[in-house]
Amino acid sequence: MFSLKQWNQSPEWQNWVGYETAQPQQKLSPSSVTELQEIIKKARADKQRIRVTGAAHSFSGCAKPEEIAVSLHHMRGLISVDKDAKLATLYAGTYLYEIGDALKEYGLALENMGDVQAQTLAGAVSTATHGTGITLGSIANQVEVWEWVDGCGEIHTHHRGDPETDELGDALHASLGMLGVFTKLTLRVVELYGLKEDNQLLDFEEGLECFYETAYSHRHLEWFLFPGTNKIQQKTLTMIAPVPMTAKQKRRDKFDSIVTLNGAFYLLCELARIKPSLTKKVSAISASAIPNTKREGYSYEVFPTPRGVKFNESEYFIKLADFDECISEINHILLADNKGSHFPIEVRTHKGERGMLSPTQGEDCAVLSFHVYKGMDSEPLFMWLYEYMKKWHGRPHWGKVNKLSNAELQMLYPKLDRFLEIRRQYDPDNVFINSWLNEKFSIL
Numbered sequence: 397m398f399s400l401k402q403w404n405q406s407p408e409w410q411n412w413v414g415y416e417t418a419q420p421q422q423k424l425s426p427s428s429v430t431e432l433q434e435i436i437k438k439a440r441a442d443k444q445r446i447r448v449t450g451a452a453h454s455f456s457g458c459a460k461p462e463e464i465a466v467s468l469h470h471m472r473g474l475i476s477v478d479k480d481a482k483l484a485t486l487y488a489g490t491y492l493y494e495i496g497d498a499l500k501e502y503g504l505a506l507e508n509m510g511d512v513q514a515q516t517l518a519g520a521v522s523t524a525t526h527g528t529g530i531t532l533g534s535i536a537n538q539v540e541v542w543e544w545v546d547g548c549g550e551i552h553t554h555h556r557g558d559p560e561t562d563e564l565g566d567a568l569h570a571s572l573g574m575l576g577v578f579t580k581l582t583l584r585v586v587e588l589y590g591l592k593e594d595n596q597l598l599d600f601e602e603g604l605e606c607f608y609e610t611a612y613s614h615r616h617l618e619w620f621l622f623p624g625t626n627k628i629q630q631k632t633l634t635m636i637a638p639v640p641m642t643a644k645q646k647r648r649d650k651f652d653s654i655v656t657l658n659g660a661f662y663l664l665c666e667l668a669r670i671k672p673s674l675t676k677k678v679s680a681i682s683a684s685a686i687p688n689t690k691r692e693g694y695s696y697e698v699f700p701t702p703r704g705v706k707f708n709e710s711e712y713f714i715k716l717a718d719f720d721e722c723i724s725e726i727n728h729i730l731l732a733d734n735k736g737s738h739f740p741i742e743v744r745t746h747k748g749e750r751g752m753l754s755p756t757q758g759e760d761c762a763v764l765s766f767h768v769y770k771g772m773d774s775e776p777l778f779m780w781l782y783e784y785m786k787k788w789h790g791r792p793h794w795g796k797v798n799k800l801s802n803a804e805l806q807m808l809y810p811k812l813d814r815f816l817e818i819r820r821q822y823d824p825d826n827v828f829i830n831s832w833l834n835e836k837f838s839i840l
């Protein structure tokens with residue numbers, strides 16, 4: 397969880413895993429839009445650069461504040477709800493874990509969520525953070541109205557328009573804070589619902605045979621493929637009536653997070669770190685320990701799962717139609733050489749959506765995430781992945797490690813130049829650009 401005290405006290409900013417660091421000259425946390433506008437106007441006049449940082453949960457350098465770091469920690473909370481239209485307006489700095497309870501009061505909920513909820517709403521929207529579900533898109537796709545302050549300190553509001561003509565909406569989707577600082581976001585929400593989670597350990601072939609059928613017959617399907625073992629954990633979430641999670645289940649989640657993940661899994665990870673030749677064995681032990689867990693509760697209680705140990709992550713979107721061939725080849729390659737990683741590969745599905753920088757580029761996708769335990773060298777796996785994903789025209793998650801060059805990104809995102817033209821209108825003096833954004837988008 398983000399701690400403002402820690403953020404203020406430490407001269408260094410670092411991301412969740414600790415690999416992206418910066419020493420900003422100033423750390424500012426405005427309490428109002430007017431205060432934020434003044435900060436931006438002054439930075440522009442002083443030719444200084446700003447990065448708004450959310451909960452620092454991006455693995456890439458997209459949030460790295462090299463000169464002025466701004467946190468919207470004081471600009472949080474639910475502002476209004478239109479129950480009939482199913483719209484909820486929130487301050488952009490609200491943490492995702494604050495949204496579930498607030499919406500429940502109105503019988504409403506977020507349509508979908510990822511597997512943790514420590515992120516800020518604006519941070520999650522800016523990188524198109526997603527969960528899983530063949531009929532469901534990212535949190536960026538749930539935004540109906542954006543309010544933001546641009547690089548000149550001017551405030552703007554944009555309502556999502558006709559999909560055929562809403563160019564600005566397409567640019568705002570997954571915009572990495574390059575058009576300005578979001579201050580309020582109105583989300584399209586759904587009626588409060590519950591979820592039931594089921595887990596099964598399957599042989600790879602068994603899981604693949606029923607992958608599409610399971611994906612279409614459940615609201616959410618997620619796989620964890622244990623590298624080098626030919627085993628997958630298949631997790632499904634089914635919609636049920638909204639019921640709160642029992643106290644017993646909450647205790648069990650806490651136990652899992654403290655004992656199983658921080659204890660047993662941590663020791664296995666350390667073993668793999670100290671003796672990398674054991675990674676395959678560690679992967680096999682982890683696979684064999686998958687419990688036949690059933691969890692139930694409000695959706696926002698079931699989506700997040702305990703994350704005990706820290707890791708680095710790289711993630712690619714590929715066409716759903718390519719999934720069988722791609723994942724079979726990956727499984728085969730990793731059976732022979734697991735590239736030094738014992739962490740399961742996470743597989744999710746994602747509905748195609750608009751957005752100039754949407755990694756789906758309008759196509760239904762399978763999303764593959766690769767993790768490496770903190771302290772172990774992620775280069776062998778991530779370099780291999782970068783090369784391998786070219787074959788599938790894999791597009792990276794903006795918040796995760798990617799090694800693609802500007803030229804490669806241009807090929808994958810045909811509207812990138814148009815996005816950058818729109819960006820220039822809102823930030824003519826590049827107040828919001830850091831070195832990572834410049835490396836990826838060749839702006840300065």
Ligand SMILES: Cc1cc2nc3c(=O)[nH]c(=O)nc-3n(C[C@H](O)[C@H](O)[C@H](O)COP(=O)(O)OP(=O)(O)OC[C@H]3O[C@@H](n4cnc5c(N)ncnc54)[C@H](O)[C@@H]3O)c2cc1C
Nearest residue numbers: 450451452453454510511516518519522525526573578795
């Ligand atoms: C343990 C873990 C689990 C994760 N699980 C998932 C998952 O299930 N699904 C998934 O898709 N991703 C996942 N991620 C990635 C994460 O959701 C994204 O990287 C997300 O952007 C992080 O949000 P944040 O609030 O920490 O933003 P940051 O990482 O701090 O910032 C992300 C970007 O948003 C910009 N930004 C922040 N606030 C604003 C604002 N007010 N206005 C404009 N721009 C702003 C920043 O400048 C930066 O470019 C996970 C990450 C971790 C560490």
